[in-house]
Amino acid sequence: MALLGVNIDLVATVRQARATDEPDPVWAAAEAELGGADGITFHLREDRRHVNDRDARLLRQTVGVKLNMEMSIAPEIVGIACELTPTQATLVPERREELTTEGGLDVREHRERITEVIARLHDVGVIVSAFIEPVPDQIEASAAAGFDAVELWTGGYAHAKSAAEVESALSTLSRAVETGTRAGLEVHGGHGLTYRNVAQVAAVPGFIEFNIGHSIVSRAMFVGIREAVRSMKQLLERHAPSEMSV
Numbered sequence: 001m002a003l004l005g006v007n008i009d010l011v012a013t014v015r016q017a018r019a020t021d022e023p024d025p026v027w028a029a030a031e032a033e034l035g036g037a038d039g040i041t042f043h044l045r046e047d048r049r050h051v052n053d054r055d056a057r058l059l060r061q062t063v064g065v066k067l068n069m070e071m072s073i074a075p076e077i078v079g080i081a082c083e084l085t086p087t088q089a090t091l092v093p094e095r096r097e098e099l100t101t102e103g104g105l106d107v108r109e110h111r112e113r114i115t116e117v118i119a120r121l122h123d124v125g126v127i128v129s130a131f132i133e134p135v136p137d138q139i140e141a142s143a144a145a146g147f148d149a150v151e152l153w154t155g156g157y158a159h160a161k162s163a164a165e166v167e168s169a170l171s172t173l174s175r176a177v178e179t180g181t182r183a184g185l186e187v188h189g190g191h192g193l194t195y196r197n198v199a200q201v202a203a204v205p206g207f208i209e210f211n212i213g214h215s216i217v218s219r220a221m222f223v224g225i226r227e228a229v230r231s232m233k234q235l236l237e238r239h240a241p242s243e244m245s246v
């Protein structure tokens, strides 16, 4: 069964809506851990629109499970990550005008800078993952650049409208997992996964980890974070591929 990383950015977004000190994403992380999260994911954006430096520092001090920092390759953020030393850094593209991270990193285009960032993070013992689209070109470029893992953008599946589009997106993901695994990468998935759509992706053999944020935090408004995380874990477990198919 794949591990569940809970993205707590949205909790900080609610706090920032009033520029106050609640709800605290650090509390959310502790609650997620109590609900069975295998990891906590946060994105320290250059514009600090949700998670800020104080949150990042406290998360590093308090999170007892895997801590995954989503980050751009901007020099300031790379410097912070090297000091913070989360368990894992997931390199993502970042645009000011987007609502959330849209699409994947172009590993080939930014190869030189990315290779440098991977080396710096490896030097301080951080596992490095690339958030990419599930296409062979980017997977191969990620392996060649020295990434340990890739997180495949599952938005193509999540946004699919018809049954045919869903099928096609699932087979794209499935082939991408195979390609990544064969290239020696640990394969993760994330973006747009919800209680309604996670089952079919959870059933794809080979995924090691899913990072899920918006849907879990949304449900948490009604049932609390612990229960919301517990329910998502149950879905991942119920729909996990059998050992034989992995």
Ligand code: PXP
Binding pocket: 007, 009, 043, 070, 090, 092, 100, 101, 131, 151, 189, 190, 191, 192, 193, 211, 212, 213, 214, 215
């Ligand atoms: N993975 C990455 C790399 C992301 O940028 C995000 C969104 O912040 C997620 C996973 C979680 O996506 P969602 O909030 O749609 O579950």
